[in-house]
Amino acid sequence: MTAVTQNLPKFISDLGISIIGEKCYSSLVKNLDVGDVECLKYSLSKGLGIGIVVGGSIMKVPQLLLILSGRSARGLSLPAYVLETLAYAITAAYSYRNEFPFSTYGENLFLTIQNTIITLLIIYFPTPSLRNVQAIGPQLAIASAASVASAVALYILPKDILSLLQMATLPLSLFSKLPQIMQNARAQSTGQLSAFAVVSQIVGCLARLFTTATEVGDLIVTAGFALALVLNLVLGAQMWMYWGNDHREDFGKTQIGSLSEKEKEDWASERQGRVDVVVTPKSPVPRHTASPSGRKWARKVD
Structure with a gap:
């Protein structure tokens, strides 16, 4: 095994020497001396x-x-x-x-x-x-x-x-x-x-x-x-x-008590997925357009 480690390409050996030094490279890589505690600690520290x-x-x-x-x-x-x-x-x-x-x-x-x-x-x-x-x-x-x-x-x-x-x-x-x-x-x-x-x-x-x-x-x-x-x-x-206590400020966590009555109703409508349609009432029919019989006609809207 040492025959391989002692003949590694030059760029690999140069890199190893630059990291752990000549002494520790020779001990740990070239000679495979795993009993060199000082160089082992130094190499671990470098890594x-x-x-x-x-x-x-x-x-x-x-x-x-x-x-x-x-x-x-x-x-x-x-x-x-x-x-x-x-x-x-x-x-x-x-x-x-x-x-x-x-x-x-x-x-x-x-x-x-x-x-x-x-x-x-x-x-x-x-x-x-x-x-x-x-x-x-x-x-x-x-x-x-x-x-x-x-x-x-x-x-x-x-x-x-x-x-x-x-x-x-x-x-x-x-x-x-x-x-x-x-x-x-x-x-x-x-x-x-x-x-x-x-x-x-x-x-x-x-x-x-x-x-x-x-x-x-x-x-x-x-x-x-x-x-x-x-x-x-x-x-x-x-x-x-x-963990999980993510107190984000959003509209869904706003206290309802701090809203006006209209904002409460709008908020509740949005929460239920409902949209209220307000129909403006028509003005009353003028008196001169009433029927000759004097009856008031009304149409029931379903």
Whole structure:
């Protein structure tokens, strides 16, 4: 078997070496040494990391589709998404500036981009009670400018300040989830929150704890993923508790007591599939057109 693994095509061997390194490639692939625990852990970490990066690139797509298809961001907390996006962006910038392997932080870059789009959609599709058409345009412009300015600032900040910001992602992660958790509890519903995104974040945090401990060993980053895991588990529990509690505002759920008498009658007619036809009565026949005998003629309409 080693005769085959030692003579693999060059593009395959180059790819393997680029992922797990020369040492582990020689041990695990060329020599088939499955007893090399250190290289096994490292290779597993690399595989998980690449899988998380790929998954992170589409993790929030179902959430985006839910908002666009329903043309509503009902149930999504704007402060929660703003803080979560900032935490993702700081982690991506901190990891990039410290030259960590892309497989250990790549999903943060993709999640930052997707969360930015979702945040803009929350502003574009506000809840009906908060809708102000004239203010949507300026709010979108301010949010877009703030996103660009934040990206530039994170790219040019000194590393020591960026390290402090990375420490700040711990409270950011906490406060980014609390508004969404509180909103879900208050409404007894998760609204347009995507179950796929929540479950994916739970799985991703579990895998990230392993990959960070194996490849990076940064306690600040590890603590951030641990806190995010706990908060995502709370959101997952709410998804399970409030599943099906979709309180949509539609005409069929409007309280009848709040309608006028005519609206009640119209609503009842529509519910029964019945349309009332009102026939305007004709004016009375003038006295000079009456019959000579003085009788009043009437026609019975069946």
